[in-house]
Amino acid sequence: MSSRPNSASAFDRARKVIPGGVNSPARAFGAVGGTPLFIARADGPYLFDIDGNKYLDYIGSWGPMILGHCHPAVVEAVITAVQNGSSYGAPCQLETELAELVVDAVPSVEMVRFVSSGTEATMSAIRLARGFTGRDLIIKFAGCYHGHVDSLLVSAGSSALTHGVPNSPGVPKGCTDDTLVLKFNDVAGLTEVFQAKGDKIAGVIIEPIVGNMGLVAPSVEFRQALRGLTQKHGALLIYDEVMTGFRLAYGGAQELLGDSPDITAFGKIIGGGYPVGAYGGRAEIMNKVMPAGPVFQAGTLSGNPVAMAAGIATLKELKTNPPYKRFDELGARLEAGLRRAATDAGVAHQFNRIGNMWTLFFTPTPVTDFDTAKTADTKRFGRFFWEMMDRGVYLPCSQFEAAFLCTPMTESHIDQTISAAREALKTIA
Ligand code: KE4
Numbered sequence: 001m002s003s004r005p006n007s008a009s010a011f012d013r014a015r016k017v018i019p020g021g022v023n024s025p026a027r028a029f030g031a032v033g034g035t036p037l038f039i040a041r042a043d044g045p046y047l048f049d050i051d052g053n054k055y056l057d058y059i060g061s062w063g064p065m066i067l068g069h070c071h072p073a074v075v076e077a078v079i080t081a082v083q084n085g086s087s088y089g090a091p092c093q094l095e096t097e098l099a100e101l102v103v104d105a106v107p108s109v110e111m112v113r114f115v116s117s118g119t120e121a122t123m124s125a126i127r128l129a130r131g132f133t134g135r136d137l138i139i140k141f142a143g144c145y146h147g148h149v150d151s152l153l154v155s156a157g158s159s160a161l162t163h164g165v166p167n168s169p170g171v172p173k174g175c176t177d178d179t180l181v182l183k184f185n186d187v188a189g190l191t192e193v194f195q196a197k198g199d200k201i202a203g204v205i206i207e208p209i210v211g212n213m214g215l216v217a218p219s220v221e222f223r224q225a226l227r228g229l230t231q232k233h234g235a236l237l238i239y240d241e242v243m244t245g246f247r248l249a250y251g252g253a254q255e256l257l258g259d260s261p262d263i264t265a266f267g268k269i270i271g272g273g274y275p276v277g278a279y280g281g282r283a284e285i286m287n288k289v290m291p292a293g294p295v296f297q298a299g300t301l302s303g304n305p306v307a308m309a310a311g312i313a314t315l316k317e318l319k320t321n322p323p324y325k326r327f328d329e330l331g332a333r334l335e336a337g338l339r340r341a342a343t344d345a346g347v348a349h350q351f352n353r354i355g356n357m358w359t360l361f362f363t364p365t366p367v368t369d370f371d372t373a374k375t376a377d378t379k380r381f382g383r384f385f386w387e388m389m390d391r392g393v394y395l396p397c398s399q400f401e402a403a404f405l406c407t408p409m410t411e412s413h414i415d416q417t418i419s420a421a422r423e424a425l426k427t428i429a
Pocket of ligand 1: 024025026027062117118119120122145146147148207211212240241242243267268277401
């Protein structure tokens with residue numbers, strides 16, 4: 001682990017005034033050890049830290065930076081917007097323009113409401129599902145993360161039919177009493193719960209392709225059961241596409257999978273690196289949201305004009321020049337290279353990838369849910385993380401996260417990554 005003295009002193013200074021020195025625990029490097037790097041600037045596919053090091057960026061701000069950093073169209077749109085003011089507290093046409101782009105991209109979404117984070121989007125989606133159905137129970141799945149919503153900061157109870165228990169201090173038991181936590185990809189468990197409580201279930205929230213266990217895909221049978229059982233019992237199916245929206249296809253994971261949820265949560269890419277979340281669905285459901293309907297939700301900076309401008313520029317670029325086929329080609333090249341490197345180094349591994357989202361798991365066990373994801377050797381991942389960092393490749397700082405390609409990446413970036421991994425894997429074998 002090379003020394004980075006300026007990041008170390010910046011971290012010491014930050015910790016005096018910011019809890020843990022970071023504004024989100026995901027950035028604290030807790031899962032990999034060492035000191036988080038303080039970033040001076042970013043450009044294209046690169047991050048530059050305050051010690052003058054350059055890194056190929058596979059985290060892309062945890063998803064938003066699909067176009068890489070400082071994309072000219074996004075920079076120009078933001079500069080133009082900010083010269084017209086930064087926030088009005090009144091509607092502007094940029095909000096309508098971005099809403100029209102989202103509605104045009106995602107057939108299951110006829111109307112959309114903007115908020116300022118993915119957490120707000122999922123929190124509001126759950127409230128809407130409860131308001132629309134008049135029911136209280138929400139189902140989530142172990143290993144899926146939907147932001148720091150009180151009712152979703154929950155671990156599974158002793159069995160699928162018991163209520164969830166809070167997994168963070170500060171979340172009262174009452175907040176999670178109506179949350180059931182089930183096993184991802186477990187059709188029998190889902191069916192059992194619906195048979196027992198179907199008429200009390202307001203909604204099921206899921207990452208349709210999971211990034212927060214590391215990359216894990218749902219089985220076809222599981223997706224069919226999700227759609228069939230929610231429809232049969234009058235519950236709403238909520239796809240949390242905060243990470244996958246506009247990343248796996250222009251219409252998100254639901255386009256790639258051919259699915260049609262009732263509500264979709266968005267975030268990350270639709271803000272182009274600025275604070276934007278959203279939730280949307282068919283008009284019959286969305287017209288329950290205040291002031292059109294009785295379900296309350298509000299936000300000072302919702303629909304912020306500068307953030308809207310960044311989102312519009314980002315989605316227009318993705319619509320005009322869809323990168324998804326190219327992403328799959330580069331992803332396949334990376335997958336083949338990393339699989340070969342790990343095999344040649346004799347390192348037990350699984351490689352899960354869909355398009356430009358991928359995770360190299362250090363386990364001999366196929367990873368299909370949270371239990372199998374947790375068989376991964378996280379200490380070995382931590383060593384790999386730093387060996388790659390020291391070779392100029394910045395990976396997500398946890399085994400249980402997805403890595404992302406961005407549009408400025410080329411074959412030579414992929415080959416650079418594979419070469420770095422060949423060396424790094426030998427050192428951790
Ligand atoms: P935000 O509130 O962080 O904008 O979004 C919450 C959220 C909701 N749903 C999904 C599927 C998400 O992945 C997220 C946030 N993702 C994490 C990392 N996987 C963000 C990193 C962080 O919290 O700093």
